[in-house]
Amino acid sequence: MPVSVPPSPSPPSHLSREQRALYALARLTTTYPVTLLVACLVLVGVALSYTAAHLEFVTGRNDLIDSDKPYIKLEEQYTQEFGSVDQFFVVVEPQDIAQGKAFVARLGELLVRETAYIEEVFYQIDTTSLDGKKLLYLPSQDLHSLFDDLSGSRELVHEITTTPGLNTLFEAINHQIAEATVSHLVGGLFDFAPSEEEPLGDDPGRASAPQPGLFDSDLQDPPSSEEAQDAADEAPAPQIGFLNSLLHEMDQALSNPAHRYRSPWEEFFGDTQELSDEGFLVSGNRRFLFMLVQPAEPEEAGLTELQDAIVTIRQIIHELRPEFPGLDAGLTGIEVLDTDEMTSAQSDAPAATLATTLGIGLLYLGFFQRIRHPVLILSSLLVGLCWTMGFVTLAVGHLTIISVFVAPLLLGLADDFGVHFMTRYEEERGAGRDPVAALHQVYIHTGPSIIAGACTTALAFAAIMLADFRGMQELGLMSSVGILLALLAMFSFLPALIVVVERVRPWRVRPARAGFLSAGFAALGRLIERRRRPVLALAGLLTLASLVALPTVRFDYDLLNLQAHGTPSVEWERRIIAHSERASWNALATATSPQAAVQKAAAFEALPVVETVESVASFIPAGQDQRLPLVRALQPLLADLPPTLAATQPVAVPALRRSLDQIRFKVRESNEDWDPEKRPTESELSTARARLKTIVGQLQDLPEDETRAALSRFQADLFQDFADVWSLLRNNIQPAGPITMADIPPQLKKRFVSRTEDKFLLQIYPKHNIREQHALEAFIRQLRELDPDVTGSPVIGYESIRAMQQGYIEAAIYALIAIVLVTFGTLRRVTDTLLALLPLGLGMIWAAGLMWLCKLQFNVANLVAAPLIIGIGIENGIHLVHRFREDDRMTPASLVAGSTGQAVALFSLTTMVGFGSLMIAKYYGVFSMGLLLSLAVGSVLVASLVVLPMLLFRPAHQTAVAGESCRGRVEAEG
Numbered sequence: 001m002p003v004s005v006p007p008s009p010s011p012p013s014h015l016s017r018e019q020r021a022l023y024a025l026a027r028l029t030t031t032y033p034v035t036l037l038v039a040c041l042v043l044v045g046v047a048l049s050y051t052a053a054h055l056e057f058v059t060g061r062n063d064l065i066d067s068d069k070p071y072i073k074l075e076e077q078y079t080q081e082f083g084s085v086d087q088f089f090v091v092v093e094p095q096d097i098a099q100g101k102a103f104v105a106r107l108g109e110l111l112v113r114e115t116a117y118i119e120e121v122f123y124q125i126d127t128t129s130l131d132g133k134k135l136l137y138l139p140s141q142d143l144h145s146l147f148d149d150l151s152g153s154r155e156l157v158h159e160i161t162t163t164p165g166l167n168t169l170f171e172a173i174n175h176q177i178a179e180a181t182v183s184h185l186v187g188g189l190f191d192f193a194p195s196e197e198e199p200l201g202d203d204p205g206r207a208s209a210p211q212p213g214l215f216d217s218d219l220q221d222p223p224s225s226e227e228a229q230d231a232a233d234e235a236p237a238p239q240i241g242f243l244n245s246l247l248h249e250m251d252q253a254l255s256n257p258a259h260r261y262r263s264p265w266e267e268f269f270g271d272t273q274e275l276s277d278e279g280f281l282v283s284g285n286r287r288f289l290f291m292l293v294q295p296a297e298p299e300e301a302g303l304t305e306l307q308d309a310i311v312t313i314r315q316i317i318h319e320l321r322p323e324f325p326g327l328d329a330g331l332t333g334i335e336v337l338d339t340d341e342m343t344s345a346q347s348d349a350p351a352a353t354l355a356t357t358l359g360i361g362l363l364y365l366g367f368f369q370r371i372r373h374p375v376l377i378l379s380s381l382l383v384g385l386c387w388t389m390g391f392v393t394l395a396v397g398h399l400t401i402i403s404v405f406v407a408p409l410l411l412g413l414a415d416d417f418g419v420h421f422m423t424r425y426e427e428e429r430g431a432g433r434d435p436v437a438a439l440h441q442v443y444i445h446t447g448p449s450i451i452a453g454a455c456t457t458a459l460a461f462a463a464i465m466l467a468d469f470r471g472m473q474e475l476g477l478m479s480s481v482g483i484l485l486a487l488l489a490m491f492s493f494l495p496a497l498i499v500v501v502e503r504v505r506p507w508r509v510r511p512a513r514a515g516f517l518s519a520g521f522a523a524l525g526r527l528i529e530r531r532r533r534p535v536l537a538l539a540g541l542l543t544l545a546s547l548v549a550l551p552t553v554r555f556d557y558d559l560l561n562l563q564a565h566g567t568p569s570v571e572w573e574r575r576i577i578a579h580s581e582r583a584s585w586n587a588l589a590t591a592t593s594p595q596a597a598v599q600k601a602a603a604f605e606a607l608p609v610v611e612t613v614e615s616v617a618s619f620i621p622a623g624q625d626q627r628l629p630l631v632r633a634l635q636p637l638l639a640d641l642p643p644t645l646a647a648t649q650p651v652a653v654p655a656l657r658r659s660l661d662q663i664r665f666k667v668r669e670s671n672e673d674w675d676p677e678k679r680p681t682e683s684e685l686s687t688a689r690a691r692l693k694t695i696v697g698q699l700q701d702l703p704e705d706e707t708r709a710a711l712s713r714f715q716a717d718l719f720q721d722f723a724d725v726w727s728l729l730r731n732n733i734q735p736a737g738p739i740t741m742a743d744i745p746p747q748l749k750k751r752f753v754s755r756t757e758d759k760f761l762l763q764i765y766p767k768h769n770i771r772e773q774h775a776l777e778a779f780i781r782q783l784r785e786l787d788p789d790v791t792g793s794p795v796i797g798y799e800s801i802r803a804m805q806q807g808y809i810e811a812a813i814y815a816l817i818a819i820v821l822v823t824f825g826t827l828r829r830v831t832d833t834l835l836a837l838l839p840l841g842l843g844m845i846w847a848a849g850l851m852w853l854c855k856l857q858f859n860v861a862n863l864v865a866a867p868l869i870i871g872i873g874i875e876n877g878i879h880l881v882h883r884f885r886e887d888d889r890m891t892p893a894s895l896v897a898g899s900t901g902q903a904v905a906l907f908s909l910t911t912m913v914g915f916g917s918l919m920i921a922k923y924y925g926v927f928s929m930g931l932l933l934s935l936a937v938g939s940v941l942v943a944s945l946v947v948l949p950m951l952l953f954r955p956a957h958q959t960a961v962a963g964e965s966c967r968g969r970v971e972a973e974g
Helices: 017-031 033-054 070-082 097-111 140-152 154-162 166-179 184-189 204-208 225-234 240-255 303-323 334-368 372-395 406-430 435-464 470-504 516-530 532-552 568-579 594-605 624-632 653-666 682-701 704-731 746-752 773-786 793-827 830-853 862-886 892-897 899-920 924-952 955-973
Strands: 088-093 118-122 289-295 328-332 587-591 610-615 760-766
Touching (some): 033 372, 033 470, 070 793, 088 097, 088 334, 097 289, 140 154, 140 624, 154 704, 166 653, 303 334, 328 334, 328 568, 334 372, 334 406, 334 568, 406 435, 435 862, 516 924, 532 830, 587 594, 587 773, 587 793, 746 760, 773 793, 793 830, 892 924
Antiparallel strands (some): 088 289, 088 328, 118 289
């Protein structure tokens, strides 16, 4: 049978102004509960509908920063003038460059078809405009070396261009080495080969058999000594460096079929590899190929369009990779990293919210030992959360990587109001009061401390709004208003719901909560009361140890460390940082002319923190007046050589072994017949001996079919590589003139020359890993000394981190000042204010010690803990001090075991559940924030329930209280 609610009595005359206002609110909620519930739920429906229709997710880090910042304006200006500089990076790690080129070309063909998601694909520079002039990119010193190598190795080059193959190549090398020794003349005339006394091969018969002389077909008569000397003087120095590189690659081809081919021709022709890459974007160490992808401009700024583009590209890469065995490829870049970050956080947020709700509900169920209490509190929490999301959508309109977890944060923080409300209500009902009277008592006596706690938490968040960082300002606004809306729900929806539920199904009043929880709190109270000094000493030791560990806690500047472990874009970014001179982070600057760009690039490259600078001036080489005659001087050397290579000859393994044995004999340690001017260094000869010995052994041990297959693959790679270099040389030895701006490929002009053609972009790449603090600071500082207007991802990242650091520090200071004032205004005593602040101070110190123990560092995600801990930690002190002053008979045991102590414990535990739920996030930044806040709240809880009660209660006070009680009993008995 429904129970009618008795009329409320008039308010007591001794109430303060604040209590009278709360009493009036209590009258309203208990008089019109149904109307109030309907109004609250209508607002929930409106808020949810509006949120679903208008709330967006933004991914860019620039969305977190005030657009009025100079470096943000500069980057926006650069984007308008040069197009987007933050593109997707496809990184390809092939078995060899030829495979990588084929993969990139095929991938490019597939991606350009995805016009819904991709605007432009750039993987190969059209170098047609540079045809005939490409050798002008070689430094003068390299051109001199190339001339010397070609003039000294004409016979070798002739042999491998007319009859290309491994056999021909090693026979020619053997011939060249023989010409650099004195004894080759005599040895050639008398058919001397490796001697019978020192067999070098593994076939004794072959080792002892006489070999034909190297020059039997050319030299029929012994030359005179003068002719021999002339021949020695004219003989070229052997290419031992090339031989060693060639032998290394050959060894790898025989021993490791999965080996990635690397060109040995650099030792022969010099650094011409980049010029023969056909315009593909190849890393300096030739490990990676790159592709730049410009996503299509979305109709509306948001996360979905970029996600779709990224998923599409990754899917095409995944489907294409099986056609290229051994090749690896992936996607990275600033926008990809940001989108992956936001996608991870966005997928983690609902799970964290659900985990928080379930965890809090289970704690309530265990604490209250009835299901009705958790349902009522959680219902009120969710109403406040829905109102908050409506406000967020109306006032801000979007969520960022910083604010996406506002829901579980509020659930973990705002449940405090319901916990204290319900525990005091239950206590009043247990004392025999009817529902309305019990609610009035809650409003009058517990309401002020609940409001004070809510205001301190809201102020802590509001203080964040004073920081000069838009992302934090938005978080502060959302959270502070969210706390107040949750408070409003607890003072309107919750009591109205209680009244309605009491009418439908009255609660069974339980005079005391039995069970292990209450017994545990009582035991804790007795322990700290009996062991006061040892417990305080232990607390002091923990504080001292934490203070010692405090200096070890650092700030982690590497934003990649915030990402979920195993995120593909992060793994690829780390890979190119470790193994390439390029990364997606590069600074930007501009010049007003190509000449100014040259001078500015040279100044930047002279800095010790800069690896290289790319600009349009990079493609107009300096000193072309000196290079032109050097390039044209190569023409006579190549005039009588074929323009293209003939077909390669099949590998003859036995003949190849003989050639290797002959070379091994000539580079033996005891050979003193070298021309002193042409003898290689002992280090080079030692390397050649070791590699020749290894390869001869492999040719002896491996099955012939396996050997022939491996050598055939190696020969194909080697001579395709040679053909590319040869084509480059033959087609670029007659430049019509120097390279000018008119020769620069249009694709490069588009990237480095502004649309108005009056500005020239410079991309500045760091020498060191600027994901680390000291490297980043040095990079930005030195760049700004040359040009204060540099911008780009490193500058924005650096300024963002600085702004966030400074903002959180300022927010913590502002929050502390505001909270001290609010606490003093609530407690009205300096001593009580200091005591209320004590758990906060101890908790923060202990949390620093726990950070050291857990190897946890501060970062841009978890630094928000500083102002939050201040706002949360003060509530426990306020409630405990306020309740202690309310009842002079209170002891440490009764304070801890009573409703206030248990409510403080439950609030802290639910808050830890709320923050702990963030630890299920794959995104490490959120995980670290959840861990740090959980450690801090737990530390504050221990300080609140163990240290504070002992300081509130002094032995002298206990004696006085005991005396009062005894006198009262005597007077009553008398």
